Amino acid sequence: MSTVNEVGQLPGRRPRNRAGAGLSGRETMLLLIPALLPIVILSVIPLVRGIYLGFTDSRAGLGVPTTFIGLDNFRALLDDELFVNSFKIGLIWSFAVTAIGFCFALGLALLLSQELKGRWLARSLALVPWAMPSVIVGIMWKLFFQPQAGILNEILRRLHLPGETTDWLSSFSWALPAVILVGVWAGMPQTTVALLAGLQSIQDELHEAAAVDGATAWQRFRTITLPQLKPVIIAITTLDFIWNFNSFGLVYVLTEGGPAGKTQLPMLFGYSQAFEYGEFGYAAALGSVMVLVISAVLVFYLWGRLKETR
């Protein structure tokens, strides 16, 4: 019956006889349109327009004429110390949160895959940040770091450790590390869940066979767990990096980018440019640069991982 080759499908060819796919062209369009229309009108076109706006002097006010100014915004961005600073901080933050968060999550996922009593508690707690609005995560940690009423300094005082009078979120040297810690906490769920799912998909036989051969736990982790987990690791760290680089609410609530721009992530800078100063064109150009930076990092990262597997 089947006239279409199951495997060697040509991309343009309509697979009419495939199992469950007896959709005619008209049916396909009918089913797609409810999603396709909003995607094109409200997502694709605005995105293209957003990129275009980066080449204009668009401003927030109504009826202000917009003119094409070429690369002026991008030149201005490169000369803007605040912009360069925000990208530096954005990269530090994204790398730190992704890397530290990954290590924390991997440790937790490995523990959760063991038969430990009370692991349900750690598992449930690890999921809580996922359900919490980022604003509330920010508020919660603000209460934790608060210099007088917060608990951190009180713990330090009772343990006779240094730093009991530090105002963590206003400190030039501590604000960024403090914010990174919060980022790690907030990012735990997705990463842990992804790694846990990856761990569960590794066949037990592999571990058993290695154990019979006398491999230690560490050897098995290095030669079985890590390589088997690799696709999941690459996928989740990539996503984490993108999410972190584009992060906004958490840091906005914690520090609003302060003190003196020490925690000013690119999105915070972009937000203030666009909606506080009304520089739409400038902020749009910044958005495009963010895409470029993310793409560059990803190409570099994925290319490196790909070469490793060869």
Place this chain on the structure above:
Amino acid sequence: MIVNSNPRRTRTAQYLLLFGYVVFLGFPLLWMLSMSFKGPRELVQLYPSFIPEDFTLENYRLALTEENHQFVRSAVNSLKVAILTALLTTMIGLPAAYVLARRKGVITRLGIGWILISQMFPLILIIIPLFLLLRDLKLTNSHIGLIVVYNVWALPFVLWMLYSYVRGIPPDLEEAATVDGATRLQILTGIIAPLLLPGIVVTTLFAFITAWNEFFFALVILESPDLTTLPLRLAQYVGIEGVVRFGPLAAAALLATIPSLILFTIIQRWLTRGLLSGAVKG
């Protein structure tokens, strides 16, 4: 199972580590809970205690009633926006997700490609043109405008989740029904819909949670205090200085977390499957 010179020591180390994680993950939550039960005098006290000394519910009363019940009004706004967003995106996304899952070829590749690429674009790049568009339509500072933006933003992951749920249903079922002479509509409503129902519910609830938690777009789109959603309201709360304010702030933050926490507890078992099966299989 573990080949180690000292299994008991390994176990102890594992429990210690697990305990460390529980503290790291749970302690800030407990502290917020503790602060929400502290009276004004205790909040300004120099050396705070972990367990409230004079336990009070006053903060919760304040959080709910202050400024003419602003918290409750914001909650109603959040509820309205989140429900409409969740229902609308799922309804829009469902047919398309079915096509993506069942048809191979260009459309699927374009669709999946768009879902992935849309994850990469910073919100600032999409919100400026959307803001201009909504302004032209006189929809800024309105819930409709916010719901439109939320739909744009939620559609990729809603599509992704529904797509992986549809793929979980064996195509053979539909094939058999086609052989038996069932029409497309009969197949969709009679076979696919019932099997997909759990997936649809999980996706809708997840979209609800995400909209309920969202902050950035609300900050850009909404201006009037009457329209404020909860995250926006809470963020404004933070701006008000003074240690005494932390009590009601903690209470309000906890109250605002409850709905999404409950829903999340319900769906979390299915959620991980829906979010990851596509990635693993794809």
